[in-house]
Amino acid sequence: MLSVIKIGGNIIDSPSVLSQFLQIFSRIEGAKILVHGGGKLATHLAQKLEIPVQMHDGRRITDAETLKIITMVYAGLINKNIVAELQSLGLQAFGLCGADLNLILATKRPLKNGIDYGFVGDVQTVNGKALFDFLSQNISPVIAPISHDGNGNLLNTNADTIASVIATSLAKLMPTNLIYCFEKKGVLSDPQDDNSVILEIDEAKYALLKQNGVVSAGMLPKLDNAFEALRQGLEQVVICQADALENFGKPNFVGTSIRLSNG
């Protein structure tokens, strides 16, 4: 079984939380891939360098200078420090971005309503075979959320999307779980109650949850994407907190497991 695990800013932004997570990650049995986002480091660096953050409708516009920051922070600073730390834990890890081994080929996002989002990539193809070869040798890839366009340009790409396309690509070659490490313990039935985790969601239950308005609006696109990935052959998509991973697969695991059918 392959676990593709995605972590974001809530883990990366704290060295001690990251260290704790990497220890858990290194102990996960079976093949594993880590996809990391960027967190606040890139924003801090952009501020120090006085590169203005341009937003449109809540989305960051990646101009040439911002792309440089992202490449330095994601593929350099964060990626290589994670790899060095995993090596110290005895895990044979190595870091890549989407340009390496032609891992993630993308196209620059076309103008949308006249807005140029800059160097942002929409994924076209994934070289799952290259990752499979590493996994077969007990090597754990650590992936920075950057793709390339095949014409020499790097492109900023959403880390959740990168995790999803990598997992669905590998799912064609081996049974694969996709695990999103989240701030909350999972999908909550009551947003005010952190312990109201819905442990299992299948398509029928999801239809009900939507109908009853139980799932929050922010969670809907995440769940829609999860079901889309499941239809492409994933075993399950899991949403949980990073420290819950320690118990993944055990009866005391707390988190939301999403499958097409929990029958």
Added chain:
Amino acid sequence: MLSVIKIGGNIIDSPSVLSQFLQIFSRIEGAKILVHGGGKLATHLAQKLEIPVQMHDGRRITDAETLKIITMVYAGLINKNIVAELQSLGLQAFGLCGADLNLILATKRPLKNGIDYGFVGDVQTVNGKALFDFLSQNISPVIAPISHDGNGNLLNTNADTIASVIATSLAKLMPTNLIYCFEKKGVLSDPQDDNSVILEIDEAKYALLKQNGVVSAGMLPKLDNAFEALRQGLEQVVICQADALENFGKPNFVGTSIRLSNG
């Protein structure tokens, strides 16, 4: 035949010169590895971030903040842009630093005469086997001059040294040439005359050149290191300009070929 090619600031600092070099590199026949230095980009970024450059006896001291800069610029910005450009030229490239795949394990340099050079690594072991596996699949590694200590720390390491230890490690597995791309056309017999390239140097000739004071003081450590690498099994060490690489192996090639004996 494997070519391990090292490029430095004179190539990296100019996007057009770098592009021209990468085109030549992509056309080199046989297995190839590119080792790149950092150039002025790291210095510029440190200046912008107002991180003081600390020097001692002409050597930079790598404090924690400087190490971050180096990791971002070398392993991120430079490394990934080179890989993306090589991919656009049809070369299956991928970038790594010494932490990836435990490629270059080093120890933090001990205090020297009471001076702490900071996060600087002296190479202990090289995972040549990992690189050999890539080369066997027609994949070209692109290596940033950063090592790690096995305890989770990245270490700044001289790019000439990285190129040399990688070449000597691979030389145990396949015939290997080490090529330094240099500002000058090669080792000059007259430092004032750029065309006075000494085409071949073997141990006997080197002894004579030193005796006659022909080789400049700055060149001596480079040549000493070259002969040390040759004694560890390299075919030849070559010092030439980047654009001369186009003719490497042909009669019109201009550059200095260093062998133990040119018999």
